[in-house]
Amino acid sequence: MASAIGRIHKRVLCFRTACAGRPSSGWADMGFPVAVLVGCGIVFFLWKSRRNYMRLPEMPVADGAPPREVSVIIPARNEAANIERVIRSFPVSTVIVVDDASDDRTAETARCAGAQVIAAPPLTPGVKGKPNACAAGARQATTPWLLFVDADTWFDERFLASAVAYAERERLDLLTCFLRNVRVQWPERILLPYSFALYFTGVSAARVNSAASKEALANGQCILFRREAYDAIGGHASVQTSVIEDVSLAAIAKQKGISVRVVRAEHLGSVRMYDSLRAIWQGFNKNSFHFLRVNPWTGLQVVIASILLTSWLPALLLLAREGRWAPAVFFATIPMFFTAGWYGGLRASLSAPIAIYAFQAIALDGMFRAIFKRSVIWKGRHV
Numbered sequence: 001m002a003s004a005i006g007r008i009h010k011r012v013l014c015f016r017t018a019c020a021g022r023p024s025s026g027w028a029d030m031g032f033p034v035a036v037l038v039g040c041g042i043v044f045f046l047w048k049s050r051r052n053y054m055r056l057p058e059m060p061v062a063d064g065a066p067p068r069e070v071s072v073i074i075p076a077r078n079e080a081a082n083i084e085r086v087i088r089s090f091p092v093s094t095v096i097v098v099d100d101a102s103d104d105r106t107a108e109t110a111r112c113a114g115a116q117v118i119a120a121p122p123l124t125p126g127v128k129g130k131p132n133a134c135a136a137g138a139r140q141a142t143t144p145w146l147l148f149v150d151a152d153t154w155f156d157e158r159f160l161a162s163a164v165a166y167a168e169r170e171r172l173d174l175l176t177c178f179l180r181n182v183r184v185q186w187p188e189r190i191l192l193p194y195s196f197a198l199y200f201t202g203v204s205a206a207r208v209n210s211a212a213s214k215e216a217l218a219n220g221q222c223i224l225f226r227r228e229a230y231d232a233i234g235g236h237a238s239v240q241t242s243v244i245e246d247v248s249l250a251a252i253a254k255q256k257g258i259s260v261r262v263v264r265a266e267h268l269g270s271v272r273m274y275d276s277l278r279a280i281w282q283g284f285n286k287n288s289f290h291f292l293r294v295n296p297w298t299g300l301q302v303v304i305a306s307i308l309l310t311s312w313l314p315a316l317l318l319l320a321r322e323g324r325w326a327p328a329v330f331f332a333t334i335p336m337f338f339t340a341g342w343y344g345g346l347r348a349s350l351s352a353p354i355a356i357y358a359f360q361a362i363a364l365d366g367m368f369r370a371i372f373k374r375s376v377i378w379k380g381r382h383v
Contacts, residue, residue, distance in 0.1 A: 031318030045305035046338035055205035062165035070145040073137035079151035087113040089155040098133040131245040135236040159268040173229030176218040180266035187277035193342035194355035202301030220246030285366040286376040
């Protein structure tokens with residue numbers, strides 16, 4: 001009996017010794033399947049994101065003089081540093097700058113650059129500054145085409161002729177353009193490419209440009225409207241309480257059967273959206289959660305993609321903990337490789353992991369502010 005017990009004890013000791021060199025069962029063995037699941041999800045959404053954006057048609061360049069039957073309307077609040085550049089983009093057009101209670105030299109600079117300057121009407125409760133200013137500019141204009149552009153944009157001399165020619169040829173009532181993003185400081189270089197990559201994970205180029213789909217998209221930095229169509233949908237006055245008035249306008253236009261086209265025009269126009277980390281935080285903070293409400297299906301896909309991307313580092317750490325170094329090295333490159341198109345190259349996209357978690361913090365802050373009805377300060381106003 002004693003010898004039998006001794007043999008059993010010896011075998012137990014051998015089993016324990018053998019097990020000591022192997023990872024235990026449970027979550028410690030889940031690194032590889034978790035990484036495969038997360039990696040496949042990230043690859044799918046980032047591949048789809050770039051494909052979605054590149055499938056937007058590129059606006060062709062048209063020759064000829066800029067048309068005079070277009071009024072360029074620029075809402076501006078404290079844009080003295082930028083306003084002259086955008087006005088000079090349209091030397092032979094009627095340019096209307098709507099000064100939205102600026103406390104710098106925006107109005108004076110705009111007049112010196114040759115623009116007609118009017119003051120935005122006082123805001124009433126619930127009305128947002130930008131749609132209020134755009135509506136005022138539209139009331140002042142008398143031309144058959146209205147071009148709304150932001151004060152931080154600037155354009156090639158061929159842009160206006162190209163936009164109007166394209167809209168007329170395609171029989172469009174609303175043409176909105178995505179422009180080339182100019183990024184100067186490190187927060188812009190790190191965060192903005194990733195934000196667009198995430199944004200377009202849920203956008204379908206086919207659906208936003210299909211009259212049969214309710215999915216809507218517009219870029220408020222640059223929207224060309226046929227005047228008749230603009231008036232028919234109520235113009236910016238119909239979205240005066242919206243934080244994301246551009247997408248809301250496109251949604252109303254599609255509901256009313258107005259022909260809408262979303263295009264890329266990086267070769268004809270540029271924009272510098274935000275010039276600091278604070279501006280980026282505030283800008284996306286005020287927009288992110290409201291976007292989910294306007295386009296729920298699009299927003300759901302963005303949320304899923306964001307969760308997968310945020311899971312990238314935990315999955316990578318699980319692989320490293322299990323000593324799976326070859327899969328870990330491959331897995332570590334996925335976000336950088338599949339965002340390289342947005343960043344302009346692999347070297348620049350090395351900062352993508354920083355953007356993943358910084359942007360997640362911005363999105364969560366925006367969500368909690370929306371849920372608990374806490375306003376965001378944007379250009380000196382509560383939004």
